[in-house]
Amino acid sequence: MYPSEYRYTKDHEWIKPDGDSASIGITDYAQGELGDVVFVELPKIGTQIKAGASFGTIESVKAVSELFAPVSGEVTETNPALHDAPETVNKDPHGAAWLIKIKMSDPKEPGALMDAAAYQAYISEKAKETSA
C-alpha cells in the first residue's frame, strides 16, 4: 500500500526522491480522511517551497486543507491532470495523482522523514486515537 521507495511526513504528504529531483503527493490515508477531492490549488512553476510550509491547498466536498512541503526546493512541474480530474487524488494518491515535482535544495533531506513502515505505524496510532 505505502511504497517503500517513498518517504512520508506527519502531515500525510509523500515524497519520491529521484536524484536531486522529487515528486510530492498526499498519502492514501490523507485522501481517505479528506473524502471526495474536488479542487487542488498548486504553486506556479519556479516557486520556492520550504520544508514544513504550505505550498498549496486541497479541497474536498467538506473541507479545505493546506498542503505542506516535505522538503525545500523549487517547483519544476505541477500535475496538469488534476485541474479537470481532481478525483484522481482519491483513486491513485501514490501514483497518477502526484501534485508537484521539485528540484530539491538538499537531496539528503528526505532521509530524515519516515519510511513506509514508520508511517504505517504512525497512522495506525492515529486510527486508534480516533476510535478511542
Added chain:
Amino acid sequence: MVNFGGWDMPVEYSGILAEHNAVRTRAGLFDVSHMGEIEIRGAGALDLVQWVTCNNAAKLAIGQAQYSGLMTSQGTFVDDLLVHKISDTHYLLCVNASNQDGDYDHVLAHNKFDARAENSGPRYSQLAIQGPCAKKILQHLTKVELDPIRYYHFTFGKVDGVECLIARTGYTGEDGFEIYFEPSHSEKLWNRLLDTGHSEGMIPCGLGARNTLRMEAAMCLYGHEIDDTTTPWEAGLAWISKLDKGEFLGSARLAEQKKKGLDRKLIGFEMLDKRIGRDGYPIRIAGRDAGCVTSGGPAPFLKKNIGMGYVPPTSVTVGSEIEISIRGQAAPARIVALPFYKRLQ
C-alpha cells in the same frame, strides 16, 4: 464521526458525492434521531404555537405540517422548525438538536396559555428516507397507503410492525418521508430499510450529504443562514412570516422592519471558476466588503460551486457579478435565483 449538538454522527458512509447523487437519482437513508421534538398539548395549544411561531398554524388541518420559525421578541430566529398538527389540542414541533433545550425553555417562558409543553426528544428516533425511490421502498414495509399522503402531510401507521408517525417531509429537496418512532426500534428499522432499499440503490447517508443536499435546495440551516440576529424577511422567508394572523412574538418588530426596509438580504451565488467559496468567506461587491458567505461549497448534482450569503438589498440583482474573497484572493461569482436546484414534480 463528529460531535453534532451532543450526538456522535457520521459525516459520510461511502462518500458525500455518492450519497448526494443517490438521493437525487434513487434514494438515501438518514438517521436524524438527533432532531429534537417538543409537544404542545391542551386547550391552549394552538394559542401557544401561534404566539411563539411566525407562520400561521391556524391554517393547518389535522395531519398537516408546516415550516415555521420560533421567534424572539425582536422577530429573529430562536430556531426554525416543523409544526405538525396531530389534533386540535396536540402539536408536535420538530426542532434542531443543538437548540432543543433552549427552544423548550423559550416555549415554557411564553406559555401564558392553557397549554402543556413537553421536551419529548428522548422519546423519538427519526429516520429520513429521501429520493425519487423513497416512496416505493417505504411502501414495501407498510400497509399504510403512502401515495395519498401529500407533501407536508403525515399519518400514523406501522412500518415493519413499528408504530410510526409517517410524514412526507424532508431536508433534501427531494420527495421523501421522515418517520418518528420509539427509539428501541431504531437499529432494526434502520437495517430493514437498508435491506429493503438495497435493490433500488438506496444507500446510507451522513451529515455531509445532508448539508450539500439542503444547500443545493437552498434550504436554510440554523447558525448559518438564520440565527437570533436574522429575521424572516432578510432570510427570504417572507412566506413563513404571517403578519396577518394577529399579534405574535416579534410581530411588531417584523411589521416595523417590513415598513422601514432591510439592511441585508440573503442571496445565492455560483462561482465562475473552479474555486470554492465557503462558509465565512467575505463577499465583495465593486471592490468592497459587502457581507459574508453563510453556506458555500460544491453542489454535487449541479456540478457547480455554489453558496448563500447576506449582502445589502441594493446589490441583490440576479445576474450581477460579485467576488468571494478566498484566502485573500478575489474569485469571481454571479448572483443566481434561489433555489439552485428544484426537482421536477
